Amino acid sequence: GDSVTQMEGPVTLSEEAFLTINCTYTATGYPSLFWYVQYPGEGLQLLLKATKADDKGSNKGFEATYRKETTSFHLEKGSVQVSDSAVYFCALSGPWGGSEKLVFGKGTKLTVNP
Amino acid sequence: NAGVTQTPKFQVLKTGQSMTLQCAQDMNHNSMYWYRQDPGMGLRLIYYSASEGTTDKGEVPNGYNVSRLNKREFSLRLESAAPSQTSVYFCASSEGRGTQYFGPGTRLLVL
Numbered sequence: 001g002d003s004v005t006q007m008e009g010p011v012t013l014s015e016e017a018f019l020t021i022n023c024t025y026t027a028t029g030y031p032s033l034f035w036y037v038q039y040p041g042e043g044l045q046l047l048l049k050a051t052k053a054d055d056k057g058s059n060k061g062f063e064a065t066y067r068k069e070t071t072s073f074h075l076e077k078g079s080v081q082v083s084d085s086a087v088y089f090c091a092l093s094g095p096w097g098g099s100e101k102l103v104f105g106k107g108t109k110l111t112v113n114p
Numbered sequence: 115n116a117g118v119t120q121t122p123k124f125q126v127l128k129t130g131q132s133m134t135l136q137c138a139q140d141m142n143h144n145s146m147y148w149y150r151q152d153p154g155m156g157l158r159l160i161y162y163s164a165s166e167g168t169t170d171k172g173e174v175p176n177g178y179n180v181s182r183l184n185k186r187e188f189s190l191r192l193e194s195a196a197p198s199q200t201s202v203y204f205c206a207s208s209e210g211r212g213t214q215y216f217g218p219g220t221r222l223l224v225l
Binding site: 032034036042043044045046049051089093094100101102104105106107 | 118145147154155156157158159162164172204206208212213214215216217218219
């Protein structure tokens with residue numbers, strides 16, 4: 001079945017460091033790909049998404065490019081801040097006959113120290 | 115707009131007790147979902163509802179039931195709680211293009 005594999009954490013960085021969180025997927029067809037972020041004590045919120053190959057999603061300085069040839073959607077940020085400390089989830093969606101279910105990776109916890 | 119709301123925020127149950135987790139959305143979304151989040155497991159889909167009046171099982175439905183009361187509300191019921199159901203439960207809704215909007219979660223502890 002469809003699945004998402006993301007790098008295990010936790011990841012600890014100093015402020016202004018470069019961030020990469022790897023995500024690869026297995027899916028039939030052409031899924032949409034997402035990164036969700038969960039701040040402490042909160043629900044998940046969409047960070048960015050890409051709906052077709054070679055699309056780049058971006059938001060709040062984060063970027064990820066949909067790479068069909070390597071089945072990857074790695075999350076990057078050039079200079080992290082303490083406020084970026086959170087758990088990051090990679091996910092994929094459909095098409096599954098109209099169903100809109102998301103399949104999530106297990107999450108990567110990021111801690112950014114001042 | 116409140117988005118997706120969940121009640122209660124926190125609950126402690128004894129084994130065998132029952133309870134219903136409530137979820138409501140004000141975004142006029144057709145699809146709604148219930149997930150559980152456990153350490154190291156990510157989010158796992160319990161049940162979902164693609165539209166009012168329909169529900170389907172997700173990855174981990176055993177021990178749960180759901181009701182799509184109307185377009186706004188989607189409840190999750192535990193008939194006889196077990197310690198294995200200790201988790202954080204999230205409700206979500208979707209506008210139909212893959213993006214889901216999540217509530218703040220319910221922390222459930224079953225003793």
